[in-house]
Amino acid sequence: MPRALWWLLVGMALNVTGASFLWPLNTIYLHEQLGQPLAVAGAVLMLNSGGSVVGSLLGGVLFDRIGGFRTLVAGACLTMAALAGLSVWHGWPHYAVWLALVGIGSGVVFPAASAYAGAIWPEGGRRAFNALYVAQNIGVAAGSALGGVVASYSFALVFWANVWLYAAFLATVVIGLRRVPLPPLPKKERKRRTGDGAPRPHIRALVLLCAGYGLCWMSYVQWSTTIAAYTRELHIPVHHYSLLWTINGALIVLGQPLLVPLVRRFMPGMKRQIVIGFAVFTVSFAMLFGASSLLQFAASMIVLTIAEMIVWPAIPAVVNELAPPGRTGFYQGIVNGTATAGRMIGPVLGGWVADAFGMKPLIGLLVAFALLAAGAALVYDRGLPKRAEKAGEKTAATV
Numbered sequence: 086m087p088r089a090l091w092w093l094l095v096g097m098a099l100n101v102t103g104a105s106f107l108w109p110l111n112t113i114y115l116h117e118q119l120g121q122p123l124a125v126a127g128a129v130l131m132l133n134s135g136g137s138v139v140g141s142l143l144g145g146v147l148f149d150r151i152g153g154f155r156t157l158v159a160g161a162c163l164t165m166a167a168l169a170g171l172s173v174w175h176g177w178p179h180y181a182v183w184l185a186l187v188g189i190g191s192g193v194v195f196p197a198a199s200a201y202a203g204a205i206w207p208e209g210g211r212r213a214f215n216a217l218y219v220a221q222n223i224g225v226a227a228g229s230a231l232g233g234v235v236a237s238y239s240f241a242l243v244f245w246a247n248v249w250l251y252a253a254f255l256a257t258v259v260i261g262l263r264r265v266p267l268p269p270l271p272k273k274e275r276k277r278r279t280g281d282g283a284p285r286p287h288i289r290a291l292v293l294l295c296a297g298y299g300l301c302w303m304s305y306v307q308w309s310t311t312i313a314a315y316t317r318e319l320h321i322p323v324h325h326y327s328l329l330w331t332i333n334g335a336l337i338v339l340g341q342p343l344l345v346p347l348v349r350r351f352m353p354g355m356k357r358q359i360v361i362g363f364a365v366f367t368v369s370f371a372m373l374f375g376a377s378s379l380l381q382f383a384a385s386m387i388v389l390t391i392a393e394m395i396v397w398p399a400i401p402a403v404v405n406e407l408a409p410p411g412r413t414g415f416y417q418g419i420v421n422g423t424a425t426a427g428r429m430i431g432p433v434l435g436g437w438v439a440d441a442f443g444m445k446p447l448i449g450l451l452v453a454f455a456l457l458a459a460g461a462a463l464v465y466d467r468g469l470p471k472r473a474e475k476a477g478e479k480t481a482a483t484v
Contacts, residue, residue, distance in 0.1 A: 089265040090205045094216055101224025118240060130184075132185045136186065137191060137425045139192065148417070148418075149415055166186075171183035171187065175240070198217065199217065200413045294403065294420075298424060306427065306431035306432060310435055311439045321378075329386045356465070356466055
């Protein structure tokens with residue numbers, strides 16, 4: 086991989102480590118330290134996710150307008166400023182305001198990082214996005230493990246640890262990427278290449294892919310909400326449930342060498358890869374119908390993790406190929422915003438269905454969502470120019 090991509094990967098691992106210090110503890114802090122009802126805590130988290138959606142769209146537009154380096158620096162500075170404010174004023178209602186600003190700042194960073202990865206190593210195809218995916222999951226594992234330890238001493242230390250980790254992310258970006266600024270395509274050149282806008286088949290393909298992506302994220306997030314509560318009803322201890330996420334993180338990091346040759350052998354085209362990934366998601370959710378023990382939930386989690394390893398890096402890789410010149414950031418912003426919207430809507434929808442109808446109908450809905458996602462992936466490329474189809478095949482061949 087190019088050296089600049091390594092710098093980006095290290096920076097994003099630091100970035101996500103900082104974020105993962107905070108997100109598992111938000112509800113606990115709001116409820117136990119600030120005395121807010123769980124409904125209010127949920128509303129604050131939705132506000133944070135809503136800010137992230139706005140930030141994703143903004144970050145995509147900024148990448149196309151001012152370039153990748155400036156966008157990453159702007160997002161990092163905004164997030165650092167919000168986290169510094171949170172570290173000093175973390176009472177109520179300041180906490181909610183700062184958390185919304187953190188959502189906007191972090192939202193700016195993620196689509197810019199995806200677009201940057203594709204631009205730094207275009208010949209790498211899916212490998213650039215897969216490496217970014219693994220780096221972010223290393224950050225999730227490290228931050229989630231360390232955040233609880235730090236919080237046991239002081240919640241204030243958690244806030245300041247976020248600030249310093251984001252400062253390290255900013256330093257990594259400045260040191261490693263300042264010589265790879267990726268300036269934006271001039272406005273006249275963008276208009277000359279794209280005309281009045283993106284071709285209609287490309288927009289249709291983007292909408293279908295994002296629809297499937299969003300549906301699967303709405304289903305995936307149930308594992309940390311309704312399914313977590315369901316395991317408690319089955320008298321599975323909390324530390325056993327936490328073990329499921331340890332399996333998830335370990336498999337993502339350690340399973341890559343095994344997955345890559347399988348993808349190369351059995352999924353030669355990006356379309357086939359995404360369809361198979363969504364089908365594997367369907368199987369993982371269907372396995373929950375009869376799950377009642379830790380071993381059965383662990384089996385479902387393993388299949389779910391294999392599915393996300395196939396699909397999550399592939400979607401931004403395909404979208405990177407679909408994006409017209411000068412619109413890569415905007416397209417990646419839509420993809421990242423879709424995932425965040427799925428994570429925001431999923432807990433509300435899942436909680437309502439589980440309360441009103443029970444867990445089995447909810448599991449049936451998750452299976453239906455995964456099937457709909459697979460159907461969208463089957464038809465997303467209809468009407469695309471032959472050149473776009475070949476580009477997708479080339480991307481898959483470089484895995």
